[in-house]
Amino acid sequence: MNVLFVLAAILFILMLTIGGAKGARSFISLFLNFIVILVTVIFMASPLVDPILLTMIACVVISCINLFYINEVNSKTTVAFISTIITIGILFFFIYFITKKVQIQGFGEEEFEEIRIFSLYIGIDFIRLSASVIIMSTIGAITDVAISITSPMKEIFHHNPHLKSKELFTSGMTIGKDILGSNTNTLFFAFIGGYMALLIWFKDLSYSFGEVVNSKIFSSEMIMIMCAGIGIALVIPIAAGINAWYLVRTKQKEMKNDE
């Protein structure tokens, strides 16, 4: 029996018993997302297609799965979707600039053993690839924050329909602030868990503080965590702003139609 198969089966049973139909959808969404990543990687291996463009397309598909498939198509998920795409667009410029400047693309010397046997001149722009990786690793968190803001905001507006868009925006920001910390934390631990082996290797090599800070692997790891945090923080005002504007405008339209 394969470990992955057993774990997947346990996860599926748990999701189904605790989450019912929505749990089953959540499990299938994981599977769909895996296929999206796979297809993206296969396309990325072609030097003709730009990795960043591919990642943008992949992000659109992934956001559709995470928002529209797990939940459903409604104003909450639509606004969350738009905010996610805008945030990722802004983030891409920032991250691409950083990966180019700090030169964190590709593999670190600590990983050389692993890649030694391969031909490294493969004609793929690794700077663009690194920027894509950073975006891709935060897309789950960004969609999560977006939907966590738009959905209670609608609830608040439903209970207090007289709210102005500015007040609505403020309450969206308040919700966002509460989830900011826990979401950066989630990603922090996930990245640390994923790089446990390399971090131990660093300690085994007894690197000095200066060597650790300047090494490619450590700095790219830190940049990944910080860019993820910036992305999560950025989506908060974007989602709150668009949602406040949208909710108040639809309300006004409805009132006009009633008259």
Add this chain to the structure above:
Amino acid sequence: MKIILKNIQKLSKKQYIYIAIIAFCLLTSIIFVYNNHSLYKRPIGQITEISLEEKDEVVDRYGNEDEVFKQQIIAHILNGEQKGEEVYITNEYSSSGSYDHKYEAGQEVFIHIQNHTTEDGETSASITDVKRDKYLVMIAWVFILTLLLIGKRQGLFASVSLAINIILLSYALDLYVHTSINLLWISGILAILFTVFSLLLVNGFNEKTYAAIIATLLGTFFALFVAYVTMWLTNENGLRYEEMQFLTRPYDIVFLAGLFIGSLGAVMDVAISISSAMFELYHKNNNISPDALKKSGFDIGRDIMGTMTNILFFAYISGSIPTLILYLKNHSQLGFTLSINLSLELARALAGGIGIVITIPIGLYTTLYFIERKRAKS
């Protein structure tokens, strides 16, 4: 401009002091990191001149086309005994840049100075790494400022708890490397400290936090237990440890520790979401029935379980993309590539998902227990 001025006038004295402190820290750290060359033992060179010598089109044995360039670099040593001297460096880089770098004038790099000099009396050297510390400090400031600007107090807490966690982790790994304590024990204690610190710092001392702490620990320990038993029952069939082969330590233990710590954040998030929502309902209506609380707890859990597992999934899998592409471009079979590079990541994501889902009922019942206890008291 007018709006900015108006906002500045609105600031209180306390806020002025905060801004002054932040500005001071920002400036000192940046001045420090731009002038810290003497603190490094390794020689640092600043590139003053660059000339492109050669450009070759190469085709590797799999038909991948790439360009390889040769740069002649003159660098100025900034620290150590040879400070002020010039060295000559030859650098080769490719357009893809997976394991090489294109350097530009003005850049600062760590160099290795060769002892012998060439016929012309020039000292030759090679570049070992880029000096990345100044960029790291600047990005850290962008991160901190964004969090402060948008999150205010909570942003501050998030940055502080991140810093504490990094220090704790570094200390714990030191302990592991220098003693013979089992890594799983260290991770267990580390997990307790992480959870207690992070949750108390953000949510304060109250029953809501206590319920979340207990649920988080039970949930992550359950995920670890399930992963451990599965690995034991299946004889670790399907897990490929090739990506850890540089380690001289037991792979499976390191993997389990990573799995454990990795799922911690997501599980914490689920636990606190459930406990704070349930306490909110209780505070609004003290007579709410346990069944109604349970139902809304499950509703919240259902809503977050999909997105939370997806967060973990993307955070784990994305990091492997460059390696996957390297394998594929070297004509490795897709199945082989995936099983070698993704088996550990997928196992981590699945086990993390199990932790997330099981925390929903665990969190629900612990919170219910705390609420009932509070109700009995009042």
